[in-house]
Amino acid sequence: MxxxxxxxxxxxxxxxxxxxxxxxxxxxxxxxxxxxxxxxxxxxxxxxxxxxxxxxxxxxxxxxxxxxxxxxxxxxxxxxxxxxxxxxxxxxxxxxxxxxxxxxxxxxxxxxxxLQRDFNNHNFVEPLMKAIELGSDDAVAMLWTISEKEYFDSQHLLNLNREETIMQRDKFNKLKYQLSESIAVAGGEQAILRLVQGYQHYDPDSGNPNHLKVVAYADFGLKITQNDSFYLKLDFIKQRTLKNINALERQKAHGLTNRLLDRFGENQINH
Structure with a gap:
């Protein structure tokens, strides 16, 4: 051997x-x-x-x-x-x-x-953002794997004071959700799944979990996907989360889902 x-x-x-x-x-x-x-x-x-x-x-x-x-x-x-x-x-x-x-x-x-690259160039975030801007669902998936330390290092933000660090952390978190939403409403399944998973624990607008958005984005994904595996993942999360919201919140989630579907439809027409 x-x-x-x-x-x-x-x-x-x-x-x-x-x-x-x-x-x-x-x-x-x-x-x-x-x-x-x-x-x-x-x-x-x-x-x-x-x-x-x-x-x-x-x-x-x-x-x-x-x-x-x-x-x-x-x-x-x-x-x-x-x-x-x-x-x-x-x-x-x-x-x-x-x-x-x-x-x-x-x-x-x-x-x-x-050896063919500039070792001093640590800013992988810049081309990653460009890929997302051009509609890459895979780039969104990579964005969610970036640690806070990695992001700060790539943007030369490691020597900030506590207040500045918190501000930049919040900015990075909001950016992840905003970019993911832009790809999600274009039909990006990985972006939809990341949002559904993310909102279970954290909404950058409130700092708390947002079960209403979990249900809304999950329902949105369920209505547009043809992927059985993706469907099952979303449905499992949706059914589990429905237990945590009341009738009024369900109604609001339904309204958000419809708005997402409208934006999805507009994207399909434009492309």
């Missing part, structure tokens, strides 16, 4: 070398050593890597998929080692900790890709 793993590891590195262009004397090279029947990934060049500025001109991307891909790329590169020295330290720790070779191989591959 160890021989099989060893062979696969060697093949993976060979494929990496084939995939990328042959490096010059200043490029990064990777090698593997074999000690005690184990595979050791090693960085073979001792020169520090200089990041290459990556063009992000406004007209460089066209589709929401391209903007979303760029956002994911910047976000992934942000957590990787930035220099050859950092990578060597990471590889030593990874080998000592017995990390799976597949994981190490993935980091090496992504490190090569990130």
């Amino acid at each position: 160890k021989k099989v793993v060893l062979a696969i590891s060697i093949l993976a590195v060979i494929l990496l070398e084939i995939f990328f262009e042959a490096p010059s004397s200043n490029d990064v090279k990777f090698s593997i050593e074999h000690k005690s029947n184990s595979t050791i990934f090693k960085h073979s060049n001792s020169k520090e890597i200089k990041s290459v500025e990556f063009e992000t001109a406004e007209n460089f991307f066209v589709t929401p998929e391209e903007y979303l891909s760029e956002a994911k790329g910047i976000r992934h590169c942000k957590i990787l080692p930035k220099t050859e020295d950092e990578l060597n330290v990471w590889l030593i720790n990874a080998n000592e900790n017995g990390e799976p070779y597949e994981y190490i191989e993935d980091v090496l591959s992504r490190f090569e890709d990130c």
Whole structure:
């Protein structure tokens, strides 16, 4: 079994070398050593890597998929080692900790890709917002995975005082809901589900759960979807939440659902 793993590891590195262009004397090279029947990934060049500025001109991307891909790329590169020295330290720790070779191989591959980017550019939120502006439901789903710390870091907001931090946190939360609503009324199922789940715990307008909006958005999604799995998720949440609202609130939820359906219909006509 160890021989099989060893062979696969060697093949993976060979494929990496084939995939990328042959490096010059200043490029990064990777090698593997074999000690005690184990595979050791090693960085073979001792020169520090200089990041290459990556063009992000406004007209460089066209589709929401391209903007979303760029956002994911910047976000992934942000957590990787930035220099050859950092990578060597990471590889030593990874080998000592017995990390799976597949994981190490993935980091090496992504490190090569990130060399083509500006390591100082941490603002993955900007292209992500552009993807949402262009109608990407997948971008909304990614937006909801961003932690407060990630957002603050990307926007250079880590050194704020307490009052400013609270203000920016509220601003970020409201932005998530507003952008999600804009995609939801266009039929974005992930945006609808995120709103339904979000309003169960927090409404940025009040700071409290909003069961009325949970029912309204769930009912809206139920009326427009053709996705059985999505339907079942929404219906489960709706039925559970209906127990927490009275007759008047149900009536208001029904009115909100109708308004959402009207906006959805307008979007369908315009597109």
